[in-house]
Each structure stands twice: as C-alpha cells, then as structure tokens.
Amino acid sequence: MNEDESCTSPVRVLVLDILKPHKPNIVEFSKSLCNIEHIDSADITVYAVDEKTESLKMTIEGDDIDFDKLKFVIEEQGGAVHSIDKVISGKRPSYHSHTTKVKSEQVSI
Template sequence: MAEDEDGKSRVWRIVLDVLKPHDPALPEFAQKLANMDGVEGVVVSLLEIDKETETLKVTVDGELDYQEIKAKIEEWGGVIHSVDEVIAGQRQIR
C-alpha cells in the first residue's frame, strides 16, 4: 500500500519555490495541481509579486510524481526555483 509497483518508497509531500506568470491566477493554478493524479491536497502561498510574475510557495501532498508536477508547472509557464522540502518513505509522516 505504501510502496509503488517496484517496491520503492513514495514521495508524499513536496514543497516548491515556484516563479510563474500572473496567468493562470492562483486559484486556477492550485486547482490544476489538485486535479493531477495522485495529488490529495495543495497549498499555494503568494510570497512576492511584481509586474509580470509571482513567486509562490507550493506544497503538494499525496502519492506524487515530481517529474509530472514539474512538467505541468512548466507547461503553465512556471519554473521551479528550488525544492525546499520532500517527505518520502513507506509511510507518510506529519
């Protein structure tokens, strides 16, 4: 249950520093992330805003595929500046 098909541990939480354009708006951006396979919850916090971009702290919980999340953020015009926290293992910790 807590391992993927290959018997490896899973990534349960990822906290990202993301730079994105104003579009999509924060509620739409969060909803798009929340609708991805394996995602159970999303928290998006605005850290900084300027004329063309927004800097966000994005926390994603679930049974996660980092590469898929990264690809979608890039598809929506964003870039991941850093991965600030990861929780992984055979069971989720809080």
C-alpha cells in the same frame, strides 16, 4: 542498496519555490495541480509579486507524487521550479507535520 536498485518509497509531501506569470491565478493553478494523479492537495502562498510574475511557496501532498508530471504541469502554465525546499517520502504517513500549529492566547497586562 546497490547502484542498480532505485528507491521505491513514495513521495508524500513536496515543498517547492515556484515562479509563475500572473495568469493563471493561484486558484486555477492549484486546481490544475490537484488534477494530477496521486496529488491530494496543493497549499500555495504568494510571497512576492512584480510587474509580470509571482513567487510562490507551494506544499503538495499526495500518496505517490510524480515530480516529473508535477513539473510538466507547472511549466505548461508558464511556471518554473526554482527549488525543492522539502521532501517527505516513505511507505507510511509521516507523524512529523510539515507545518507547526501554534495556539495563540490573548494576554491581559
């Protein structure tokens, strides 16, 4: 690929670290993100809360995520993208899950 060509593989998963005010709550926040074209789901976890803000770890999944549109909607609601922590892109779905599922068993001692 030369300098004039751009990568056209669609972004399918983004993991972001977000700082946002308490309002809107994460339910309304996630609904607004899922209204963006090509976004199928938003998995949001609040990992820190202070007097005025919440820190979120957010996994966005879709078939061709437009990061600029996503960032615009986040900022429109008072949020800020602190970091992009993971990206999965490509022309076909990833067979490597972005989360690990562990089966737990109760063990008697």
